[in-house]
Amino acid sequence: MKTVAFVLYPGITPLDLVGPLQVMSVLAFFDPSYEVVVAAETLQPLQTDTPLRLAPSHTFDQLDRPYAVIVPGGNGPTFAAMADDGLLERIRAAAATAEVVGSVCTGSLLLAAAGLLQGRRATSHWAALHLLAKLGAVPVGERVVHDGPYVTAAGVAAGIDMALHLVGRLAGEETARQVQLMIEYDPQPPHGPIDWAAVDRAAYAPLITDTLSAALSDHPRLLERLTR
Amino acid sequence: MKTVAFVLYPGITPLDLVGPLQVMSVLAFFDPSYEVVVAAETLQPLQTDTPLRLAPSHTFDQLDRPYAVIVPGGNGPTFAAMADDGLLERIRAAAATAEVVGSVCTGSLLLAAAGLLQGRRATSHWAALHLLAKLGAVPVGERVVHDGPYVTAAGVAAGIDMALHLVGRLAGEETARQVQLMIEYDPQPPHGPIDWAAVDRAAYAPLITDTLSAALSDHPRLLERLTR
Numbered sequence: 118m119k120t121v122a123f124v125l126y127p128g129i130t131p132l133d134l135v136g137p138l139q140v141m142s143v144l145a146f147f148d149p150s151y152e153v154v155v156a157a158e159t160l161q162p163l164q165t166d167t168p169l170r171l172a173p174s175h176t177f178d179q180l181d182r183p184y185a186v187i188v189p190g191g192n193g194p195t196f197a198a199m200a201d202d203g204l205l206e207r208i209r210a211a212a213a214t215a216e217v218v219g220s221v222c223t224g225s226l227l228l229a230a231a232g233l234l235q236g237r238r239a240t241s242h243w244a245a246l247h248l249l250a251k252l253g254a255v256p257v258g259e260r261v262v263h264d265g266p267y268v269t270a271a272g273v274a275a276g277i278d279m280a281l282h283l284v285g286r287l288a289g290e291e292t293a294r295q296v297q298l299m300i301e302y303d304p305q306p307p308h309g310p311i312d313w314a315a316v317d318r319a320a321y322a323p324l325i326t327d328t329l330s331a332a333l334s335d336h337p338r339l340l341e342r343l344t345r
Numbered sequence: 346m347k348t349v350a351f352v353l354y355p356g357i358t359p360l361d362l363v364g365p366l367q368v369m370s371v372l373a374f375f376d377p378s379y380e381v382v383v384a385a386e387t388l389q390p391l392q393t394d395t396p397l398r399l400a401p402s403h404t405f406d407q408l409d410r411p412y413a414v415i416v417p418g419g420n421g422p423t424f425a426a427m428a429d430d431g432l433l434e435r436i437r438a439a440a441a442t443a444e445v446v447g448s449v450c451t452g453s454l455l456l457a458a459a460g461l462l463q464g465r466r467a468t469s470h471w472a473a474l475h476l477l478a479k480l481g482a483v484p485v486g487e488r489v490v491h492d493g494p495y496v497t498a499a500g501v502a503a504g505i506d507m508a509l510h511l512v513g514r515l516a517g518e519e520t521a522r523q524v525q526l527m528i529e530y531d532p533q534p535p536h537g538p539i540d541w542a543a544v545d546r547a548a549y550a551p552l553i554t555d556t557l558s559a560a561l562s563d564h565p566r567l568l569e570r571l572t573r
Contacts, residue, residue, distance in 0.1 A: 123397075130367065131363045131366070131367065132363050132364060132366075132367040132528065134397070135359045135360050135363040135364075135395075135397065136360060136363075136364075138359070138360075138395050138397060139358065139359060139360040139395060139501065142394065142395040142396075153395060153396055154396050155395075155396050155397045162390050162398070162400040166370065167363075167366050167367060167370040167381060167383075168370075168381055168382050168383050168401075168402035168403075169351075169362070169363065169366060169383045169399060169400070169401070169402065170390070170399070170400035170401075170402070171397060171398070171399065171400070172390040172397070172398035172399070172400060173396075173397070173398075174396035174397070174398070175396075222529070242529060243529060260531070260533045261533075261535070271529050271531075272527075272528065272529025273367065273527075273528040273529050273530070274505065274528050274529055274530040274531075274532065275529055275531075277502065277532075278532065278533050278534060278535060281534060281535050281536070282535045285535055285536065290536055293535070293536055294536050294539075294540075297534060297536065297539060298539055298544060299500075299501075300360065300500065300501040300502050301450070301470060301471060301499050301500025301501050301502055301503055301539070302501070302502040302532075302534055302539070303488070303499075303502075303503075303534075303538050303539040304502065304505075304506065304530075304532035304534065304538075305488045305489075305506050306506060306509060306525060306530055306531075306532065307489070307506060307509050307510045307513055307521070308509070308513065308518055308521055308522050308525065310531050310532075311522075311525060311526055311529070311530070311531040312522075316526060
């Protein structure tokens with residue numbers, strides 16, 4: 118049995134987790150050699166950045182050598198988690214024996230803060246991408262980035278694309294297409310794709326710095342490393 | 346304050362709920378005249394069709410004249426919910442004063458079973474679309490279908506497109522584009538869009554019939570209405 122473990126912690130962006138969770142759960146339906154679990158410190162429901170609370174299926178202690186580990190991201194709470202040594206140790210421990218270590222959105226900052234992305238190419242939410250370099254990774258502005266066992270996705274919704282990439286790699290393109298059909302992932306953004314040329318990235322930088330400063334006010338050295 | 350209420354019940358497909366929930370939560374961040382809630386019978390975490398459990402922010406009794414109501418779908422548990430008079434009454438009550446009544450995936454079957462889609466154009470998951478006609482609605486094979494206050498989305502991932510449509514309608518295209526940017530919804534399905542010409546819909550019909558039969562074994566009249 119190959120276990121695909123999603124890491125849950127307080128305050129995440131739920132779509133970061135649920136997009137790839139739904140994809141991998143359909144893979145497990147088609148191929149029972151995979152099982153999907155959601156792991157957190159305890160089994161209690163956790164707040165997210167929406168009014169929905171999420172409760173895991175397993176505690177971290179119950180995780181047994183997962184085949185794949187996927188870390189979702191979020192806003193301030195994820196920035197704060199970069200200084201949560203307990204969570205980072207859980208991520209390192211789960212990743213140690215995993216053949217696939219993935220992230221969605223700012224989840225890659227946690228992989229990097231855990232020391233797992235040294236010199237690795239990786240991506241993140243577009244507004245936080247530059248922070249990866251401060252943590253030793255090589256930021257790449259692509260939607261899904263593979264480097265060795267690591268597969269990182271851009272912001273939030275990119276986790277669905279990342280998981281379908283992963284299904285293609287693990288089970289072949291035909292199965293990936295079947296999963297895509299089951300979740301009817303045939304996107305039609307009503308206003309078209311993102312017009313990147315019109316995005317004023319500099320305008321968002323103060324928002325990121327403010328959120329970082331609030332999240333890491335008790336960790337001035339990490340904050341300085343990320344913002345200098 | 347305009348309340349956007351998501352309806353939570355046991356066994357749903359979590360991406361049906363979390364896709365549009367994330368979109369509408371970003372709308373509420375940009376425009377504080379909106380608030381988002383997730384409502385269920387009690388505040389306890391509920392199982393989904395994945396290992397993740399979901400817990401609401403409100404009970405149905407705490408819902409106060411929501412501006413919008415959105416009903417997610419699922420597999421067998423949603424089919425079974427078509428016979429859950431208590432849930433259907435909750436949906437009718439919430440919808441009665443709402444200006445927008447939405448669904449994702451087979452959530453439209455619940456709107457139809459609640460008697461809300463009589464003669465209305467609506468969509469659903471591609472494999473369940475034909476069932477809408479048995480419940481008095483007019484099935485339309487499009488990704489997002491508007492008819493009066495009703496806005497229905499096709500399967501699972503279509504809820505994201507539906508919610509961005511809704512944001513465009515409620516707050517304008519510029520805000521919808523900003524929300525899209527925040528959740529980095531710039532889809533790149535790794536194997537391209539769904540190739541509908543290659544989908545053998547008839548091959549999936551027995552699966553739907555089997556799931557319906559198991560879910561509605563105690564409700565033979567409804568089962569017959571849906572399968573005759």
